[in-house]
Amino acid sequence: MSCIIIGASHAGVQAAINLRTQGYTDGITLISADKVLPYQRPPLSKAFLQNTLPEQRLWLRPETFYQQKDIDLRLSTRVVKIDRQEQQVVLDNQEQLSYSKLILATGASIRKLTISGSDLEGVHYLRDHQDTLGLREQLPDANNAVVIGGGYIGLEAAASLKKLGKNVTLLINSERPLQHLTSPVISDYLSQLQQTNGVDIQPLAPATEIIGEGNKVVAVAAANGQQYPADIVVAGIGVNPEQSLAEEAGLAVENGIKVNQYMQTSDANIFAIGDCVSFYHPMYKKQMRIESVQNATDQAKTAALAICGTLTPYSATPWFWSDQYDAKLQIAGISAGHDDIVVRKESEKSLAVFYFSGDNLIAVDAINQPKSFMITRKYLHDLPKVNKTKLADCSQDLNSIFTE
Structure with a gap:
């Protein structure tokens, strides 16, 4: 067998x-x-x-x-x-x-778009190898890209397309990117990062129709009443x-x-x-x-x-990452259900947001702050109680905060 x-x-x-x-x-x-x-x-x-x-x-x-x-x-x-x-x-x-x-x-x-025009040539998803190859093949002839979805795939695709020299519009159906996944502090940082690099973010603007000429995409209509030119559309909707x-x-x-x-x-x-x-x-x-x-x-x-006969219960601490431009976002733990946050900001391009449920630390989102990610991940399994005031103070040694 x-x-x-x-x-x-x-x-x-x-x-x-x-x-x-x-x-x-x-x-x-x-x-x-x-x-x-x-x-x-x-x-x-x-x-x-x-x-x-x-x-x-x-x-x-x-x-x-x-x-x-x-x-x-x-x-x-x-x-x-x-x-x-x-x-x-x-x-x-x-x-x-x-x-x-x-x-x-x-x-x-992949969740697929169900709006009118979603079957037109030029509509792409990024779930498998063939998806990316298909998108890459059309990029040389495309100037305008519309990305639908404000999750990690949407943000990463927008950043990649912008780095490839495309005009990029990001349509999201919420008030901010990653609204259900992270704090406003992280959302605001990533929004500003995208906008500084030239991405046009449209909040509360879900796509309502993909408009075509013949069988090819030419624009995307959104719930805000606007139409955005599109040679290609990338959907990252979960x-x-x-x-x-x-x-x-x-x-x-x-x-x-x-x-x-x-x-x-x-x-x-x-x-x-x-x-x-x-x-x-x-x-x-x-x-x-x-x-x-x-x-x-x-x-x-x-x-x-x-x-193989060794029963070891699964208990690993969850962790994730996302790269956008010069920002490396590293996440440890699950922040859902938090009721307080502490921000540790080392510079304009380096910050960490710590999530608490009561007195217990349950997760961290770190942007260009690998030490905060690594140390927190090391201790997070026990959902520790840590001094919030010291945690926000960059002059305090992070390892000491967790071990005191």
């Missing part, structure tokens, strides 16, 4: 690697719907879009790696059904593969957990595939990891779903250990 892994992004590849590292000697089949080798996703809206990252550096591992580790990597392949009773998966070519353990690393699927296979197989789902602390689903022989997973986080004592490389790779390790 063997372990089958459905999905070959960060979570799936890391699960296969960890299984071999833990001494798993049975067969491993890694199934990917993509036509190309498994790749990193964060550069798709940044360095790979800007064509500053060679394609071979996008791959998570070279092709020879999978051969050396005896991992059967199947590209351009989809699983259409999971038969739990027979412990088999059915592929899109009707081939049936048996498993003793199954790992679902199906990730998330994702949904890819849970359809699990749901059809009768597994428990709850805004993602529901798992226990060992990444086991409601079927003990099936595990799930990464963006598609809903899990109880012991730090924050609530059910959540996290979209990050760190979460994917850490959950892959937890699942591989469990399959």
Whole structure:
């Protein structure tokens, strides 16, 4: 028998690697719907879009790696059904593969625009390798770009397109970028950064129609009554957990595939990891779903250990990052539910926002302040109580604040 892994992004590849590292000697089949080798996703809206990252550096591992580790990597392949009773998966070519353990690393699927004109040529998303290639092909003939969405993908895409010399308008449906993800302090900094670099940010202006001539985009209409010229449109309006296979197989789902602390689903022989997973986080004592490389790779390790007989509950501190122009935003923890913030500003281009729930520190957003990120991440697991006055004082040693 063997372990089958459905999905070959960060979570799936890391699960296969960890299984071999833990001494798993049975067969491993890694199934990917993509036509190309498994790749990193964060550069798709940044360095790979800007064509500053060679394609071979996008791959998570070279092709020879999978051969050396005896991992059967199947590209351009989809699983259409999971038969739990027979412990088999059915592929899109009707081939049936048996498993003793199954790992679902199906990730998330892009939310697509539903407004009029969203099917016109020139409308793009940035979820996979092919998306970025398609956008890059059209860039030489494009001067005006409209980006729809004020999340991380929208901001990163706007920055990348601006660096490529395009006229960029960013349409967001909220009062500020990242409104549901971060504090006004961070939003204001990133808004000013984008505007200083020439991006036209339009708040409270969701796109209402994509206007075309023939089959090609020429403008985007927004709820503020304005129309913005567009040779290309990039939409970053979020994702949904890819849970359809699990749901059809009768597994428990709850805004993602529901798992226990060992990444086991409601079927003990099936595990799930990464963006598609809903899990109880012991730090924050609530059910959540996290979209990050760190979460994917850490959950892959937890699942591989469990399959190999070592039950180690998942309890990793979440962390994330985003690069825009000369700003590196690093985030540790989950700030949702905070009731107080402390700002530690070292310079005009370096600040950190610490989030508190009562007296407990629950997260930090750091812009060009790596030390604050690293030190906070080190101690955050226990949701520590720290002196807020000292935390705001840049003359105070941060390590000492956490250890006093």
